[in-house]
Amino acid sequence: MEKIVSLIKTDFNTTFGLSSIAYSFKNKKNRWQIIVFGIAMLSILPTYFILVKGLGGIYDIYNEIGQKSMFLLSGFLASQVMVFLFGLIYVMSKYYFSNDLAQLVPLPIKPSYIIGSKFMTLMISEYLTSLPIILPFIFIYGIKGGEGVLYWIYSILLVITVPVIPLVLSSILIMIFMKYTNIGRRKDLIRTISAVVFILLMVYAQFKINAITQKALMEGEDFLINLVKDSNLLVKNLGLTFPPSIWASLSLSNYLNITGLVYLLIFVGAGVLSFIIMIYLSESLFFDGLIGNIEVSASKGRAGRKTSIKDITKQTKPYIALAKKEIIMLFKTPIYLLNSIGGVIMIPIILVMSTISNGDEFMEIVTIFIKTKPELITLVGIGFIVSLGMLNSVGSTTFSREGKNFWIQRTLPIKVSDQIVGRVLASIAIQILGLIAMITSLLFTIKLDMKAIILISTLGLLGSIPMTEIGMIIDITRPLLTWTNPQQAMKQNLNVLIGMGICTLYVGGIGYLIFKLINKVDINLIFIGLSMVFVVSSLLFYFILEKLIKKQFEILE
Amino acid sequence: MLKLDSISKSYNKGRVKAVDNISLEIKPGEIFGFLGPNGAGKTTTIKMIVGLLKPDNGSVTVGGINAWKEPLKAKSMISYVPDNPEVYDKLKGIEYLNFIADMYEISKDKREEKMNYYLEMFNIKDAIEDIVGSYSHGMKQKLVLTSALISEPDLFILDEPMVGLDPKSSFNLKAIMREMCDEGKTVFFSTHVLEVAEKICDRIAIISKGKIVAMGTMEELRSHAKEKESLENIFLELTE
Structure with missing residues (x-):
């Protein structure tokens, strides 16, 4: 237990640079950097507010057609999908390409400890993705519907656990991917191509969504209603393929009765369970993808080669x-x-x-x-x-x-x-x-x-x-x-x-x-x-x- | 060739003095050894010479040129080998060497001759078309040494050069240093290995807590010491 706490602490520190931030603050250096960062963040706010305002309108329409829980479902789905997608990239770099691995692997700790601590740090990073998406949904639903205290308590629990399942999924996917691509000299190439394919798939999905909005746009004034109806179907379909989002939204929309509690427990329980499964799998997957991954193989037959410097030197400006x-x-x-x-x-x-x-x-x-x-x-x-x-x-x-x-x-x-x-x-x-x-x-x-x-x-x-x-x-x-x-x-x-x-x-x-x-x-x-x-x-x-x-x-x- | 005129460097707003008012002068054709325990200020001093750390005060003169006022002129006379050979690991060895040679504007013939000579000597010629990322620590160091020697520097500065080299390569490096001095060039290096310093240095400075505590030829150092001692004893006595 001490090991894992210490691992998490160190990983937090190296990832978020706590020591170095404290250091630069003490030195009164780089303070303006934080100011610039603040300004950059502020400049995004107007767009964000416009989006949130639009969400308010969408809530009203869901409310009219008596499908309020769909509103929550879109929120949970959107944030979990984003966490999953960003997760794929984060997991890849954090589990397999960070420099601390060279120090961690030789230590007498289990692979699952390394994965566990890295997962925790990723969770924190993922809140930056999930909170800006899910919070407006929660707040609009809660405030416009005048929901009670229990709603907010459920919300806190759900918001905290939202990134777990998608992040577990991306962790497992990446671990499997890395295990089976950890082959030969061309692994960089294989992985780059896979990333390109992945992006193209995303673009395809983007087209699909575009087509739906386009259709809604054609309907003229009933745009929002049609958007809701259309995306209602989309959300339902997607929701069915990813049930945890449904559990979360059902838990919140039924918070007053026992169904809500049951779904809350299912959601949180599934998160914990999936985390345990990932940790268990990491024991057999992680090192296979990692070890040898950092090694760069030299070209074949370095020993028997005769190199002519004359042919490979050239002067350039x-x-x-x-x-x-x-x-x-x-x-x-x-x-x-x-x-x-x-x-x-x-x-x-x-x-x-x-x-x-x-x-x-x-x-x-x-x-x-x-x-x-x-x-x-x-x-x-x-x-x-x-x-x-x-x-x-x-x-x-x-x-x-x-x-x-x-x-x-x-x-x-x-x-x-x-x-x-x-x-x-x-x-x-x-x-x-x-x-x-x-x-x-x-x-x-x-x-x-x-x-x-x-x-x-x-x-x-x-x-x-x-x-x-x-x-x-x-x-x-x-x-x-x-x-x-x-x-x-x-x-x-x-x-x-x-x-x-x-x-x-x-x-x-x-x-x-x-x-x-x-x-x-x-x-x-x-x-x-x-x-x-x-x-x-x-x-x-x-x-x-x-x-x-x-x-x-x-x-x- | 190299003149340090009371240079100092401190960190944390002057609270930690890494280098405290160091002055020394090294003539052409000299091998100068810079000795001191860990954290004494050796690397800091070297970084101030090569342009990586600006001295708080004092001046660095290389070949009559103020190295911080006319850095380009000074740098074209210097080659520097750091203690940790971090180089672009996605480049091939040869691409790195060509890059460095381009920066010193060395002609094709010249670089070809030098590369052949040093790559053979350090026994890495056949790995030169592999990417640096595939090299071992020692090979990287040999690559950096080769890249530093292609430009035939007037002032050759090395930080802990013997660490990580195999016996044959460190023997070769010592021979190269000697050769360079015979040609009237200057070598300045820091080391922990007292034996190396004792054998090949014309003069030695011992630095402790940012200050030079002794400087001179081996004989001079001995005569100042209480008894005719080995460099190890002198070192231990002075850096306590």
Whole structure:
């Protein structure tokens, strides 16, 4: 027992950085980071409130048709599905790719202890996913229906246990997956492909849901009622395939009688039971997937090989070498490959596809729109590529990704200009992939003329430069270098979020200006103006970066 | 070649003095050993020389150039081998070497010659097309050593270089250090292994609690000690 408590404590500490937060607070350092984080969070609030308000409306309709429990069911289902999906990613990185494993495995502790403690930490992380979804449902239902004290007590119990079952499911799935893919040299590849397949399946599900909303939209004014009726069926169907959500909602909607208590006990009991099953399974699954997983096998026949240095040496300009190194690392690290490169290629395809799947009526509107203002699609395309320049996270994590290897960059005689140009080039290279993906998928949907393609390509890539530079400015100001898992450098890096905020302002500001000008000024002037904005901001950010990098390379410790 | 002029570094707002007012000067062609117990300030001092930690005060001069005022010029004269060889584990060995050589702008012929020489010597030539992630600790260290030697540095700085090397490689490394000094280059390294220091260093400094407590040739250190003692005894006496 002491062992497991100590494991959980240590894991909490390393995951949420309690010691280091306490340390930086004591040093009065990094305090503004917390402020920035606060502001970033606040900026999401308005959208969140709009959504919550909409939920209130949906509750009313469920109430009218006497299906109040369906409202709760959607809430539980949504939060549990999200926990499950995020769980798959979290579990993968936490159980199999975190650096503490190398220390934990040789210790005299059972695999189930390791899994148990890691599961606990994941639960806490998952509350960040589940609470924002489930709480509005609980509160709207409770307040609008004027429910009693017992309702709130049940709610607390349910909310606490909501992530257990989905997280157990994703844990078991990942453990089985890792056990059977832990083979040979190509396991990174196998796993990346599986992740892509998984994302494509998600996209397919997204289309399905889109189609339902689309149908509801067609019904005109009865939109909400139809949405409810439609999704009622959907929710019921999904609920049947995932009964725990039904138990939770039935427990809350019947809290006044014994049925409620029974369902509450079933829900909590199923959570505990599933946890025990997972712990039991982990004994036989976990180490099989883990051991040998971290090992990187050398190529065959290292011993018998004759290497000719002459054929494999080549001199390149420093900035090209730097860009090359960045690109190799992005391609060879699965998490970077999936997020940066995968994202840049998949986002445009998904976006264009979902536009098509919105139905013929929608496409007609688009076609009419394009006929009256053909350059609009060009402008949107440019804006999209420019935004991808930030979404690809190449700039906003470029120094963070160096991590423990940052000493190399700091002790080598690299010109600051080479640092900037090399890293921007890496981002541009990734952007080109996104550009190709977008133009190809656009060509399938609408007719694009040569001029539009050239404009989207040149201006899109030109606009990606200031985006990457903004990302780099943020990242060099507060690089995250102490990560133990590349996931942290890219997905849990606040710099990415800050970058996206600033990118929204930048693209939004320019978009607003164009919107104001488009009917007053010749379109060619707008394109020229746009190029000038991109060039000037690139130069401006370049000079800021030059100063910052020089300064930060000196003082970082 | 290397001049430290009363450099200091403290942590926690001056509460912990890691390096306290250190001054020393090393001439070209010298092998200089930097000795001290754990936590004495060896690595901190080295990091201040190579540009990883900015001194609170004092100056670092490399080949007549203030290393913190003109870092680029200074760094192009230095090669640094850290105590823990963390390198990009997704790159192939050869990709890493080419990357480093590109940063020092070394011509193809030159790098080819140097790589052949050092990779053969450290016996990792046949692994050079594998990714660094597949290397053992010692192999990584040899890779970093090779990458540091390709640029033929005027000032070669090593932090605990013998840790993790097999006997033959550490013998070779000592030979390389000697060779470099014969060519008029300067070697500065920290170590725990007193025997190595005793054998190959022209001069030695012993650092304890952030301060240099003794500096000079082996003979000078001996003459200052109470009796004609071994370096081990001198070390123990001074760092108590």
